Amino acid sequence: MKSTQRPTARGSMRPYTAYYSVSGWNQIQTDSGRCHDKVLEGNQRAKFAIVGAGFAGAATARRLAELYPGEEIILLDALPAGEGAAGRSSGFMLDRVETKIDARNTGPQADWQTAILQAGLGWLKQTTSGHGIDCDWHDIGHYKTSTTLQGARELDGLLARLDSKGISYRRLSSQDIGDEMGTAHCTNGVWLPNCVLVQPARLIHGLLSTLPEQVKVYTKSPVDRIAMGNPHTLHVGPHEIKADVVILCTNVTLPFFGYGGDRQLTVYTYAGMTPELDDVEMAKLGMGATWGATPVERLGATTRKLTSRRFLFRTGFSYKNELPPAEIGTVLREMYSKHFPQMKNHTFEYSWGGALSMTRNGDPIFGKMARNVYALSACNASGILKMTALGKLLAESIKGVDSALLQDTERFSKPSWIPPEPLRSIGVSFNLSRMKKAMRS
Secondary structure (H helix, E strand, O other): OEOOOOOOOOOOOOOOOOOOOOOHHHHOOOOOOOOOOOOOOOOEEEEEEEEOOOHHHHHHHHHHHHHOOOOOEEEEOOOOOOOOHHHHOOOEEEOOHHHOOOOOOOHHHHHHHHHHHHHHHHHHHHHHHHHOOOOOOEOOOEEEEEOOHHHHHHHHHHHHHHHHHOOOOEEEOHHHHHHHHOOOOOOEEEEEOOEEEOOHHHHHHHHHHOOOOOEEEEOOOOOOEEEOOOOEEEEEOOEEEEEEEEEEOOHHHHHHHOOOOOOEEEEEEEEEEOOOOOHHHHHOOOOOOOEEEEEOOOOOOEEEEOOOOOEEEEEEEEEOOOOOHHHHHHHHHHHHHHHOOOOOOOOOOEEEEEEEEEEOOOOOEEEEEEOOEEEEEOOOOOHHHHHHHHHHHHHHHHHOOOOHHHHHHHHHOOOOOOOOOOHHHHHHHHHHHHHHHHHOO
């Protein structure tokens, strides 16, 4: 699919997203199963060069290796393994679009989104099982909660949609919420069976370390620029990679390479992870050994009780730029104490931001950008399953392997145009103010 988007000027964009802090998920990842960093050295020649070693890049590389056995594939990332967006998510793999925080689409497009999520889940299950990837996989469903009147109305609307599709759920009483999640701040909640919880850094490390031998993975190797030609030349510091085909799985920094700047924008969300908790503190977070909850409200808190005896709390939002570390910590601690006042303290051993690529209508950027240049971007807060499935489909599109799911993907991957600055910031600020007002209702 040839992109209709016009390349954007590089402006002040950087070739990669630098973060103020490290991912807690990545820090608690044990050495076993870790994809150790290998920096690019010397000039290279390959059939394919994939920029971005997150879930999209890893899936694209794996499928290309299946479709082009024996061909050299280079997978690059500017950051250490697991320190990109893939290692900064909350680890929820929800396989129905109705239960996502942003579930605006209906009809055939919603059916396609669910098909994409379920395809991603199926392929990840097959890959992790086949390669023995230990990523703390828990197929236990998740909670969906609300804390406001507006959220209660949205939750009722969600349940109506689930009823219309015959999808099962269990509505929670106030007593259930307290017993199972340890919080009185949530006023309404349901349990849904359609979710697998994982340790995302362990998952991406496992996926990278089990790629076929023909895939060469280089991390801490940012691409400074790409000179288009036949072949294309990727400049990585003093080194060069010549590749017949370039695939950009760079998410928020896709505009640096001249594509998608008028179709996507960058937002940051924030997470904190506690130190290991003792038995008394763990008991305050509900009866189960592990659970996860996502909010109905767009600015609500995502929470997870972990088998590693830690607690994950995710909330906060900023546009374009990451908040300073001190401000991140303040926001997280204030909201954590509000949701779980019974905890002995509200400190985090790790806190971090994660960048998300968003489009105006929720559609991904997918397909051909120029001659032998392809791109996949705009996870729209559904990174693990969606980007895995889309990465696989992008590889199949390059090879010419057709399917109904690929046809639907090309049909529905039409991100809307976003106005330039300052109109873009004005629109984001307006929507953010509206969401904050709803959170006070």
